Amino acid sequence: MEIFKDVLNFSVVDIIDVILVALLLYYIYKLIKGTVAINIFIGIIIIYLVWKLTDFLDMELLSSIFGGFMKVGIIALIVVFQPEIRKFLLMVGSTNFKGRRKFLRPFSFLKTETVVSTDVEAIISACNKMAMSKTGALIVFERNNNLDFLSSSGDEMNIKVTQPIIESIFFKNSPLHDGAIIIDNNIVKATRVILPVNNDKNIPHRFGLRHRAAIGVTEKTDALALVVSEETGHISYFKDGEFVVFDDTTELISLIKEDLA
Secondary structure, eight states: OHHHHHHHOOOHHHHHHHHHHHHHHHHHHHHHTTSTHHHHHHHHHHHHHHHHHHHHTTOHHHHHHHHHHHHHHHHHHHHHTHHHHHHHHHHHHTOOTTOHHHHTGGGGGGSSOOOOOSOHHHHHHHHHHHHHTTOOEEEEEOOSSOOHHHHTTSEEEEEEOOHHHHHHHTOTTOTTOSSEEEEETTEEEEEEEOOOOOOOTTSOTTOOHHHHHHHHHHHHSSOEEEEEOTTTOOEEEEETTEEOOOSSHHHHHHHHHHHHO
């Protein structure tokens, strides 16, 4: 009976504690959703619950084994989850509290409708025209993580997104075509941006530096990336360091709008 009294005896601090833990778990899930790390995370949760169960049932031997694994395994977890930990710390450290729209994005499920300000249709139309002429392009969409540390490697801009602007930037004789562009809130923030390149040898050889850069920036931050191949004219979409499969440009537009919302 006393146990039930303790459980029901919640204070304001306890409620805040539960809310903060829920938010922490939400952010962790958001970071590892759709990656192999989600399976590792679920396995850790299962082991932790089994450890607590054996401790509650006074199964000393099993409890000590699982307890030792949890204590020693923290070092292994840091190694396994290094990319996710980096992305989480980057997200926390780069949160722009002045931009309330970005700060409140995780709570967008409270809204009935989300408006995407970026003109995705114009960007995809530009990509289609560049694909026809086999003009290489690398476009990065900024989301929650502030990408100013990348923008500083290129030329800072403040240009409204339109189809002609995107095409003119990546025109082969344009001085701005080399490197990536970063788009935030329908504004081209920077051009000729140097991105971190993924050196994973498992990436097929047919993909060039643009594709590796798109994988690198999307696995290290929560940004999205579009690549137009200069060799094949194929348009590729990247999220969380992975290729996103789509059937046509209509579906691609829907995917980008959903991810930006």
